[in-house]
Amino acid sequence: MRNVVIGFLGTQLDMGKRREWRPSVQLCEHPDFPVDRLELIHDQRHYHLACNVAKAIAKTSPDTEVRLVSIDMANPWDFQEVYGKLYDFAAEYGFDEDRERYHVHLTTGTHVAQICWFLLTESRHIPARLLQTGPPREGAAPQGTLDVIDLDLTRYNALQRRFEAAARDHSAMLLGGIETTSPAMQALAARLDLVATGSDAPILLLGDPGTGKSHLAAQIHELKLVRRRIKGRLVQVNCATLRGGQALPALFGQRRAATGVAGSERPGFLREADGGVLFLDHIDELGLDEQAALLQVIETGRYCPVGSEAEVTARFHLIATAASAPGALVRAGRLRPDLHARLSQWVVRLPPLRERRQDIQAHLLDMIDSSERQLDRKTGFNADALVRYLRFAQDPGTLWPGNLRDLHASAHRMAVLAERGRITVPMVEAEIATLIEQWNSATADLDEVLLAEVLPDSARLDEFDRAQLAAVIRACRECANLSAAGRRLFAMSRAEKASQNDADRLRKYLSRFGLDWAAVSGNQPG
Template identity: 50%
Template sequence: MDKPRRQVVFGLLGTQLDAGKGPGRWEKWRPTVSLGMYEDWAVDRLELLSDARRHKALAEQVEEDLRQVSPETTVHHQDTYLADPWDFEGVYATLHDFVSGYRFVPEEEDYYLHITTGTHVAQICWFLLAESRHFPGRLLQTSPPLRQQAGAGGSYSIIDLDLSRYDRIAQRFAEQQLQDQALLKSGIATRNAAFNRLIAQVETVATRSRAPILLMGPTGAGKSHLAKRVFELKKLKHQLPGRFVEVNCATLRGDGAMSTLFGHTKGAYTGAVSDRPGLLRSAHQGLLFLDEIGELGLDEQAMLLRALEEKRFLPVGSDREVESDFQLIAGTNRDLQQAVQAGRFRDDLLARLNLWTYHLPGLAQRREDVEPNVDFELERWSREQHQRVMFNREARDRYLAFATGQESRWSGNFRDLSASIMRMATLAEAGRIQTAGVDEEIARLRRQWHEAPAGTVLDTLPGLDITTLDRFDRVQLEEVVRVCQRARSLSDAGRELFAVSRTQRASTNDADRLRKYLSRFGLDWAQLRASAGES
């Protein structure tokens, strides 16, 4: 027969609730003494925390009274000094140190934290220690009887903070997470598994962290939209009382860049006729989205880094620092690591931004998400224009066949799609988009993409900004990428690309030559092979 487990309770001495002298003390309910009065639950040992210098007499009285109602209960006095019972940091540190140093034997004993006594601060600290599993047990809440009478112990309840034991609570948490993720996706039922995993993690990080977030991806992939949605989610959870402030860093040039971001004082330079707070101060207690952060100058990067780390910075022309506590989300379509190597971006700032980095795929890499986004854009247009517009069946099928096919480049990503739907909806007669309108739009998109300066194959590579490449490099790189995507290995691709020059070398390493060439553009073999599988 198994040996019964001992019931062990930890609790603070209640300097008010447990107090009482003379025979009249039995007329009042005392929570620590009541632990020995329950007929259906017995305490084997009480670890009673109290300040021996100030409350020794009371602790001994409580022990004596508990022995009278429950002789089988052993009381261990734990001398615990709380300089200020209302100082959260001090109370938590004291209780944490006590729990960390206590020798628990969970295979033989069940543990409970008596949360009825002590200040509200102490009760919160007990809760946190149990919830974080620093204390290997459950919470014990005792309550007085409905009518005060001598010898009445009242009632008790045991609370297990292992939420996995509570199906309804777990289900509600799961449902809330799905609702939060739907908010980040604007309610669009996206089908791309990789994108849905990305959104799920962004939801978790946005809810739990205020650290900077870096969103990478081609222009039009939805970086700005996602940043706004993160702000709305945090606002909904009362985590950011401030504003959403957005700026495209590519529009900041010269002396105006510093002033726009960090503000200036009156007379700081010619034309500064009044003080200007700057975007960082405007974003205090809110969210600052710096799109195309790779376009910032090195001086602005240094100032931004200090503002992130210290929450302080100097406005232009001022000798007094100002404060701003904001969360930063940065967006870029550039390879910032490559920019660091080229000396155009600070490595310490990238390290600060790189804690949470997410690569948003372009629409061409999410073709299964074209259809739900078409429905979303059409619904949005109808709502904004107060006019219901729909496809007829044949027109919808024709447009989706084109939009999801390999011919569709979507070089402008979701901006292209949004503009396409807007054009068809605006030109629709009697609220119906017909096949003629779809055919006209398809022809327009074909012309648009055909006239674009970049080759289709380069548009499929996330993180590659083709606008920064000379036309000569674009043509050459496109051919290299095509060869890599159809080759079986890096060496095979190298042999094909260097077929002539390799014959003139004593020793050849085609794979190494190709690897170094690709690295100039921030590309690698695995990335090209992955893009070949998606295209």
């Protein structure tokens, strides 16, 4: 691979007045470090010096290509200006890591420039190593020394804060621009930022349907592109659609020899994802044979397409989703233990909407904005209508079984039906009734199954009692103990009661049906 070095022109050292050693020139003379191209950054005031340095390099290292890069800075000691100019340089530069190795020369330029170089390489905006050269020691080679170095940033708090702000921007990217106030989502985004930047290992996303796993996979792909971890596209595969004999050809590709039929060749999803991200949705739906073949590709980067005896290569970052935790899938025989070991390094669980109700308003308004763009008209809530909708949406009794998918459908319905661009209280009431009806119809049969687990003679209950008791049992199973379940179930009426012992109220309610905490939750009494 070609060595490319990026560095500033030394306006004093490269003149060679104090000593014969000129860092930009002698950098290109190290026999064990050939420089194929030097990107020499200068301002217009020192253009002639840059030309002289380029000529000197041409004499001593004729194989080195020197590119003069003009970047004018009013104040080379101004952190904001230097960082901004170098950031723009990095953003516009066409890095090609498959063919070139990049290095940043720190010897020339100000201390400010050195720190900015460090920040840009540390954040992978510039995919390079840092080089420090020095004058020759007594009796040593005339080209001087060349070392890989590190920098101490502890004194540069202002730049560190700017770097942290950039990290927060990347976390916001993972959340799709939604300003979450949920501690769980903030921690998840911060962790994923580190994982997506520092690791190429597979990422397994878990969560209830509709929590946004597919959207998060797309955002991780975008972040990896920004951080220059990948260069390829995102290839999304729903593994539930890969059945029988079509699974292997779809994933690994197929040669004509497999069928003998012209036009039966296909590249396969793995080939399409080469250099990018392969997103396998519902990976536990793959057959065990396909899982074994996939594991080999993850570990070696090589595989044989169907109908071929010649190996091909594919390097991709894997993101997968599964119906439940990988350990449970292994016990159920739906996931190979060796694939489980590979997927368990980075497991991320997306919390359901009911666990982060404080984010509902931000998601709702963002979804209304998206609907505005689709409908090409301005849409908004009347103040009292927004209050009414949020009171329902954030109520502990509103479980949002479809999570963000339900919320998105609800927001879009209201936006479409807001003929004059305003969502009113009657429209909100109608939408709430629609949601309740949909959820009740979807869970009616599930209520019967749930009640039969804990109450064999549940058929004797009135319809009202069956629905209420099923909701109480679900709340108990989703809470850590009796007190937590009581707080959730009686959140709205607590203020009206003389006694606020929610656990006792719930215990008495269950006893009406001959039940207790252990019977409905499977836990010890709490």
